[in-house]
Amino acid sequence: MSSTLLDPTAELTPVGRQRRERLDGLDGRIVGLLDISKPRGDVFLDRVQELLEHDGATVRRYAKPTFSKPAPVDLRQEIATTCDAVIEALAD
Amino acid sequence: MHDISDIERRGLPAVFVASIEFSTAADAQAEALGFEPARVYTEHPIQDRTDEEIRVIAEKAYAELTDALTS
Amino acid sequence: MDPTALPDGLVAFVKRDCPTCTMIEPVLRELDVAGRLSRVYTQDDPAFPDVGSRADDTDLAASWHHRIDVVPTLMSVVDGVVVDRIVGWSRDLWAGLSGIDALGLEAGIPDFQAGCGSLSVDPDRVAELEVRFGDGVASRRVEVASAEDPIEATYDRGWSDGLPLVPPTPQRVNRMLGGTTRRRGEVVAVVPPNLVPCSVEKVAINAVMAGCRPEYLPVVLTAVEAACTDEFNMHGLVATTMPVGPVVLVNGPIRRAIGMNTGVNVLGQGNRANSTIGRALQLVIRNVGGGQPGGVDQATHGNPGKVGFCFAEDEEGSPWESYAAQQGFGPEQSTVTLFAGEGPRCVVDQLSRDPDQLARSLAVNLVATTHPKLAKAFDAILVFSPEHAARFAEAGWSKQHLHDRLLEYTTRPGTEIVQGANGIAEGIAPELAGTEVPKFRPDGGLMIVHAGGRAGLFSAIIGGWINGDLGSRPVTREIIA
Numbered sequence: 001m002s003s004t005l006l007d008p009t010a011e012l013t014p015v016g017r018q019r020r021e022r023l024d025g026l027d028g029r030i031v032g033l034l035d036i037s038k039p040r041g042d043v044f045l046d047r048v049q050e051l052l053e054h055d056g057a058t059v060r061r062y063a064k065p066t067f068s069k070p071a072p073v074d075l076r077q078e079i080a081t082t083c084d085a086v087i088e089a090l091a092d
Numbered sequence: 093m094h095d096i097s098d099i100e101r102r103g104l105p106a107v108f109v110a111s112i113e114f115s116t117a118a119d120a121q122a123e124a125l126g127f128e129p130a131r132v133y134t135e136h137p138i139q140d141r142t143d144e145e146i147r148v149i150a151e152k153a154y155a156e157l158t159d160a161l162t163s
Numbered sequence: 164m165d166p167t168a169l170p171d172g173l174v175a176f177v178k179r180d181c182p183t184c185t186m187i188e189p190v191l192r193e194l195d196v197a198g199r200l201s202r203v204y205t206q207d208d209p210a211f212p213d214v215g216s217r218a219d220d221t222d223l224a225a226s227w228h229h230r231i232d233v234v235p236t237l238m239s240v241v242d243g244v245v246v247d248r249i250v251g252w253s254r255d256l257w258a259g260l261s262g263i264d265a266l267g268l269e270a271g272i273p274d275f276q277a278g279c280g281s282l283s284v285d286p287d288r289v290a291e292l293e294v295r296f297g298d299g300v301a302s303r304r305v306e307v308a309s310a311e312d313p314i315e316a317t318y319d320r321g322w323s324d325g326l327p328l329v330p331p332t333p334q335r336v337n338r339m340l341g342g343t344t345r346r347r348g349e350v351v352a353v354v355p356p357n358l359v360p361c362s363v364e365k366v367a368i369n370a371v372m373a374g375c376r377p378e379y380l381p382v383v384l385t386a387v388e389a390a391c392t393d394e395f396n397m398h399g400l401v402a403t404t405m406p407v408g409p410v411v412l413v414n415g416p417i418r419r420a421i422g423m424n425t426g427v428n429v430l431g432q433g434n435r436a437n438s439t440i441g442r443a444l445q446l447v448i449r450n451v452g453g454g455q456p457g458g459v460d461q462a463t464h465g466n467p468g469k470v471g472f473c474f475a476e477d478e479e480g481s482p483w484e485s486y487a488a489q490q491g492f493g494p495e496q497s498t499v500t501l502f503a504g505e506g507p508r509c510v511v512d513q514l515s516r517d518p519d520q521l522a523r524s525l526a527v528n529l530v531a532t533t534h535p536k537l538a539k540a541f542d543a544i545l546v547f548s549p550e551h552a553a554r555f556a557e558a559g560w561s562k563q564h565l566h567d568r569l570l571e572y573t574t575r576p577g578t579e580i581v582q583g584a585n586g587i588a589e590g591i592a593p594e595l596a597g598t599e600v601p602k603f604r605p606d607g608g609l610m611i612v613h614a615g616g617r618a619g620l621f622s623a624i625i626g627g628w629i630n631g632d633l634g635s636r637p638v639t640r641e642i643i644a
Binding site: 003004005006007008009010011012015017018 | 300303304313317319320322330331336357359364365368369372452
């Protein structure tokens with residue numbers, strides 16, 4: 001059930017939940033590729049990995065045990081403590 | 093989308109890739125979560141394509157992916 | 164139908180759940196039959212009363228707008244304006260308004276009977292009505308999505324200090340605003356670091372989130388005012404790398420009125436007023452002022468009191484006048500005092516029986532705030548426990564005498580504490596070597612208060628931030644409304 005709250009801030013920023021600040025570049029960064037484990041997603045991510053590495057990023061590969069549930073918490077923790085950014089693919 | 097929401101909560105910029113077929117469901121999930129993560133859509137279908145076709149789809153999506161992660 | 168527009172003639176407001184209203188149903192029918200009843204608004208049952216000019220006001224829009232407190236109410240409307248109003252049933256008064264005598268006499272209705280409370284002033288309904296019909300809410304509304312937990316939503320939007328917040332729904336904020344007579348749009352202070360004008364409403368929203376009760380709001384409002392003065396220098400306090408934050412001391416009758424803790428664990432957790440008032444102030448600084456850890460707040464370590472640090476002086480058990488009394492306030496006045504301070508440290512002294520011994524014992528602890536070899540630039544609060552205070556009371560020491568002895572015993576030869584002395588680089592400027600250097604400035608640099616449990620031969624020292632023009636001065640303000 002949705003509800004309304006009153007904004008406690010100075011209202012200088014947009015009201016919705018904001019995305020995290022983006023990286024200022026890829027070179028030298030660690031990008032995590034999280035495979036949601038639907039068929040063929042790995043082929044997609046293989047190619048993305050090649051392109052990222054060509055652009056100077058270090059790539060780490062991860063996979064969910066199953067696409068039908070959220071990733072386990074220790075996987076999310078590992079990603080969050082290791083990587084600078086994440087691409088999750090491929091929901092089809 | 094829950095994963096992306098959680099990963100962003102932990103401080104990392106993230107982007108979610110789905111085929112265009114999935115876009116309505118993704119939008120609905122985003123609305124329900126109250127969070128609009130960065131998303132990139134590919135053509136559909138994916139699962140019965142050849143490896144080469146999928147590699148091309150990845151190449152086409154790459155520019156959008158890097159845009160989505162960098163500012 | 165526009166709830167604000169009334170037809171000319173006689174207009175009544177009733178509810179079925181009112182013995183007087185049901186009793187006078189025959190009267191309403193008489194008036195209706197005589198063509199004298201332009202409209203009857205019903206607050207609960209749309210089928211009541213049994214007259215043609217009945218109107219459904221179950222959403223209470225008309226009752227709210229026309230400020231109906233009691234049912235039945237009978238109004239006389241001329242050219243759309245209410246010119247007369249009767250509350251309750253009185254045959255004579257209703258005759259006066261309607262021009263019809265002997266109303267209800269045949270039905271055996273008594274001459275008069277008091278009415279009942281209108282649903283539009285029912286405490287269970289008012290908060291929702293205020294939200295629905297608008298009461299000048301100025302703050303932006305934030306929609307929480309269907310799959311979002313409201314508490315997680317407040318975290319996700321960056322409003323939290325790390326602990327869970329009470330989601331600030333419009334109803335909760337309206338209830339909170341009931342704790343003050345100030346108007347919600349009134350500007351309380353300009354809040355640093357972003358120098359944002361902050362309304363009573365914004366303070367109320369943050370007070371809700373902190374977990375305050377409405378009766379705490381006047382204390383929070385006054386604390387915000389005091390914190391945002393140039394003297395107190397909240398901006399500097401947020402931006403410093405020192406571990407300090409705003410410490411709120413409350414004096415006067417309001418302490419007991421709102422149930423603050425002045426005794427056991429007074430500086431610790433467990434009391435709602437103590438814990439939430441200080442928190443509300445910090446949330447205002449964070450959310451309205453924009454002063455957040457990692458942003459403007461780059462404190463090296465900080466301290467747990469930065470979640471909120473508020474306590475009340477035990478005036479009743481004190482052998483001395485209160486801190487507020489020393490500032491010239493009377494016993495009927497309640498005050499907040501803002502102090503820029505770190506977390507408290509404990510002084511253990513279980514052996515001193517003589518007041519002079521105890522004063523010297525406290526003094527060697529007092530000189531250690533910030534650094535034993537630093538002096539003059541920092542203030543402190545000394546919180547006496549009842550047991551320690553008793554030592555001085557037994558010997559008849561006044562607060563002034565105690566203060567003067569403490570200042571004396573915390574004064575040291577400059578040679579001991581200049582930079583480099585004792586093989587320690589830190590210290591006061593070398594030029595002061597030939598002088599006697601007081602630790603505290605004599606004009607209020609050492610604040611003495613009395614609080615704590617009745618058992619414990621300990622006192623507490625709350626070390627301060629930099630004083631003077633570059634730093635902060637303690638600020639006391641009366642709590643009015």
